[in-house]
Structures are given as structure tokens and as C-alpha cells.
Amino acid sequence: MKLVAAIDVGGTSIKGALVDPDLHIIATANAPTPQNDVDGSKTVKVISELLSKLASPGEIKAVGLAVPGALDETNGISRWSGNLGWKNLPIRDLLAREIKIPVAFGHDVRTGALAELRNGAAKGLNNAIFIPIGTGIAAALIIDGQIRSSNGFAGEIGHVNVGGEFNCVCGKKGCLEAAASALSITNAYAQASGKTGTSSEEIATLSQNGDAIAQKIWENAMASIATACQMLITVLAPEVIIFGGGLSQSGNLLIDPIAKSLGESLTFQKVPQLVIAHYGAQAGTIGCAMLALDLLPNGGN
Ligand SMILES: [Zn+2]
Structure with a gap:
């Protein structure tokens, strides 16, 4: 072999x-x-x-x-x-x-997008977006069956302004990555609760179990991701948005609030499926x- x-x-x-x-x-x-x-x-x-x-x-x-x-x-x-x-x-x-x-x-x-396109959640589709959320956030844009690179500069969705309050590593304020990466969620929770080392997955669970600080941070992160998705959907009309990376381990705690938020904000756009990557993280x-x-x-x- x-x-x-x-x-x-x-x-x-x-x-x-x-x-x-x-x-x-x-x-x-x-x-x-x-x-x-x-x-x-x-x-x-x-x-x-x-x-x-x-x-x-x-x-x-x-x-x-x-x-x-x-x-x-x-x-x-x-x-x-x-x-x-x-x-x-x-x-x-x-x-x-x-x-x-x-x-x-x-x-x-x-x-990651290649794996999902050939054999995963985007198999057989022409237009899809793969968003791994880990230490950072970026997107791979599958457009007409091709993964867009544009000399390596395409897809940096983590650095669009979603109106957030946090400073970003890129030097700007309000970026998606600063509000919703696994690292940002962990840091925001540590700052607000004084408890360090809580993973984003644990924060999602705490949020579900009624921890008020976790709820506020998780909801803010999901709203930020939904805002970015709304832009992507309006511009690119993907058939599916696939979430990967460490944050995707939160499954429906990730998908459901984003779907709800998109349901409220989209009007004429075709609503894509929201799924967790077939190959996960x-x-x-x-x-x-x-x-x-x-x-x-x-x-x-
Ligand atoms: Zn940034």
C-alpha cells in the first residue's frame, strides 16, 4: 500500500x-x-x-x-x-x-475545500463556501466548480468588518475573526468571566446551559458569522455553506443560531444549506x- x-x-x-x-x-x-x-x-x-x-x-x-x-x-x-x-x-x-x-x-x-468538494459536503455542487473556524477564520470560495484562489488572496472573510467591538490581528477593529474565531471566543470569555482556558466548545455548552456570560459571547459570535454569511450569500449565491475547523465540533449549537439569524435577515436571496464539514476539523x-x-x-x- x-x-x-x-x-x-x-x-x-x-x-x-x-x-x-x-x-x-x-x-x-x-x-x-x-x-x-x-x-x-x-x-x-x-x-x-x-x-x-x-x-x-x-x-x-x-x-x-x-x-x-x-x-x-x-x-x-x-x-x-x-x-x-x-x-x-x-x-x-x-x-x-x-x-x-x-x-x-x-x-x-x-x-479543506478540496476534500469537501471531491468527497464531502460540496460533492456534485458547483457553488459552495467552506469556512473553517479555528484560531482564525477564512473562507474557500467554490465558484462554478473551481476553488477560487486569485493568487492566494481570495476568501479572507475573517477580515471583513461586521461592526464588532474587538481589535483584530490585522490592525483593524470590528473584523469577523476578532469576534468569532475559536481563539477570540475563548479570550472574550476569559476576559469577561476571569476563567482562562475554557475552550470555545465548552463555552458553547455553557451557553446552552444558561451561563449568562457564555450566552452573550456565543450569541455575539454567531451573529457576527451570520452577518458575514449574509454578505457571502448575497454576492455569491452558494448552494451550501460548510463549516469546519475546531468550532464546527459544536454542531447544531453553531448551525442553529446562524440559520435563525439568516432567516430573519435574508429576503429575496436563495437560502443555502448550512452544514458541518463531512470531514469535520x-x-x-x-x-x-x-x-x-x-x-x-x-x-x-
Ligand atoms: Zn482583521
Whole structure:
């Protein structure tokens, strides 16, 4: 059996997964992301070590590498990533040279959309939006069956102004991400309640169980997401909006208030289905593995 590895480089950790040709995750391994690694040299070493934890030498036939920020996907270049400190870094080829295994390259959000488009909640659809909500928020826009990249700059829905009260990492105030990312929800709850370390999933449950502080923060976050969805629906008319990332683990506690809010705000627009990603918080990993399998003859089978 031909195995591939999916490697997702985030701002704080690098997540690795060993995946078989049927898209089953066989093993996982994580490591902290090297900080201020402007030439990528430490990052490729860490990835190489992760691969040797995941499988024996020679077992992994291809690697799918996903990174955040603005990318040149065709040429394997990270144009800019604020979290990673990268600028015009040819990270795909640097990694391929280090590990001597073919490397496929993608964006951390659009790989998730690829998984949902090929085999998940957007399968068979032409127009869909995938919104993973984790530390940050971005959207992958599936338009006429294609995932829109626009040189890596499309889909940054986390930085539209939804009229919020919080400051954002981008330097502006009122962004969606500052109100509704898993990190923002956790931070807002800690600030208001004095209790640190409560996950967004726990806050959703607390909200359902009548915790007044959790209710206010969760409702505000869901209203902000609904405002952003209203814009996306009005402009792009998707058939489905798919929620992924850590926040999607809250299931109907996420979907129901957004659906209710959209029901009140939409008038003439066609109302899309709102669903949780088929691959849940793993969509990015599966999409990454798909890109790696694409490099192998017969998709690794
Ligand atoms: Zn912002």
C-alpha cells in the first residue's frame, strides 16, 4: 500500500498525518512550529523529523504540504505569512530537497475545500463556501466548480468588518475573526468571566446551559458569522455553506443560531444549506492527502 503524509503548518504547531489511499488517517504526530524561521530551514527539519515519526523510511511516497497566508500555489511559494514570518519563500522545493520525496503544495483553507468538494459536503455542487473556524477564520470560495484562489488572496472573510467591538490581528477593529474565531471566543470569555482556558466548545455548552456570560459571547459570535454569511450569500449565491475547523465540533449549537439569524435577515436571496464539514476539523488534512495522492500513479492504488 502506498502511503502519503499530510503536513499542515500552522502558526503554533505543525500537524502531520499518515494517510492511506482510501483517505484513512493511520497515524498523527505534531510538533511546535519554529518561530522566526525566515528562511524555512528549521521548519523543513521539523517536518522531516515528523515524517520519520509517522512511518519507516521509504514508506511515505508523497507529501501534501499546506501553509497559511498568501501563496503562489503553482510554484510552491509562500508569498507572505504574518504568523510564520515568511516572504517569497520557495517552501515546497526546500522541503522536497530535504526529504527527497515529491511534495504537493496547497493553502490550509483551500485544501479543506478540496476534500469537501471531491468527497464531502460540496460533492456534485458547483457553488459552495467552506469556512473553517479555528484560531482564525477564512473562507474557500467554490465558484462554478473551481476553488477560487486569485493568487492566494481570495476568501479572507475573517477580515471583513461586521461592526464588532474587538481589535483584530490585522490592525483593524470590528473584523469577523476578532469576534468569532475559536481563539477570540475563548479570550472574550476569559476576559469577561476571569476563567482562562475554557475552550470555545465548552463555552458553547455553557451557553446552552444558561451561563449568562457564555450566552452573550456565543450569541455575539454567531451573529457576527451570520452577518458575514449574509454578505457571502448575497454576492455569491452558494448552494451550501460548510463549516469546519475546531468550532464546527459544536454542531447544531453553531448551525442553529446562524440559520435563525439568516432567516430573519435574508429576503429575496436563495437560502443555502448550512452544514458541518463531512470531514469535520480533519478536512484540511484529508485535502492535503488528496493533493499528495494526486502525485502518485493511479492515486496510490
Ligand atoms: Zn482583521
